[in-house]
Amino acid sequence: MQINEATVRKIAHLARIKVTDEEAKSLETELTSILEWVEQLNEVDTENVEPMTSAVETAVKMREDVVTDGGYAGRIIRNAPKSDDNFFVVPKVVE
Numbered sequence: 001m002q003i004n005e006a007t008v009r010k011i012a013h014l015a016r017i018k019v020t021d022e023e024a025k026s027l028e029t030e031l032t033s034i035l036e037w038v039e040q041l042n043e044v045d046t047e048n049v050e051p052m053t054s055a056v057e058t059a060v061k062m063r064e065d066v067v068t069d070g071g072y073a074g075r076i077i078r079n080a081p082k083s084d085d086n087f088f089v090v091p092k093v094v095e
Helices: 005-014 021-041 073-077
Strands: none
Touching: 005 021
């Protein structure tokens, strides 16, 4: 897949990255070679390969689902500068 300068500039705009003319030309080549390498991966036959999450076989360690000694929200909320009905009250940061 061939990447052109317009595509590089669009990607840079979406990523909010300032790109000079020299960098855009260099990125064209780099991105094209990366995408060509990824296209090569499509040629690999993975028909009989089981999906895996790691190269090393591991078992997920499960913990027992038991009730703990919770139920002391009042003691925890006592540390809060401001609280309401056992919840921390924090200033609004997004409007």
